[in-house]
Amino acid sequence: MIADAVRAELEARGFDVRLRGRGEQIETDVAIVCFWCFKSTLDPINLRLVQGTAGRRILAFGTFGGYPDSPYAGRVTRLVTEAIGERNTCLGVFLSQGKVSLENVEARKRLPPEDPHHLDEAGIARVMESQRHPNQRDVDRAVAFLRDHLGLLG
Ligand SMILES: Cc1cc2nc3c(=O)[nH]c(=O)nc-3n(C[C@H](O)[C@H](O)[C@H](O)COP(=O)(O)O)c2cc1C
Secondary structure, eight states: OHHHHHHHHHHHHTTTOOOOOTTHHHSSSEEEEEEEEEEEEEEHHHHHHHHHHHSSSEEEEESSSOOTTSHHHHHHHHHHHHHHHTSSSEEEEEEEOOOOOTTTHHHHHHTTTTSTTTHHHHHHHHHHHTTTTHHHHHHHHHHHHHHHHHHHOO
């Protein structure tokens, strides 16, 4: 949903948007990377993508399990910025909640509190809330974030 909205907004503004196929490298100076969060950073396919190229300017849009206004969002933003910035320039990172699997919720409740996957009551509420995202508000936020960063894409 978010990637589609970003593409539609760019096309409406006259950008020549090229969709990368699975496994294709980045071939343009500027690229948008849409990821899901894995181990607090880019998912493996997108991590390999940014590690396999250099000198690009990259704007990233991601879904994750946390709340976008939380300290954890700050940590993910920092780690994604660092991963992209190793060989490329990170132009910005947008985060929205995305659906977290409900499969392991019961097992995660039983993990010791110090385990990063442990779910307390607040964690369960967060996972349940994630099922309702991304929603239209997230899409609107993503488009607003894109608009704020358009000046960097030229
Ligand atoms: C193997 C795996 C690892 C994940 N690791 C994290 C993580 O470290 N932090 C996090 O916030 N979400 C994590 N997630 C949740 C995903 O980021 C979330 O399900 C995804 O953003 C949903 O995206 P979608 O709405 O595009 O399907 C993980 C999900 C999976 C399947």
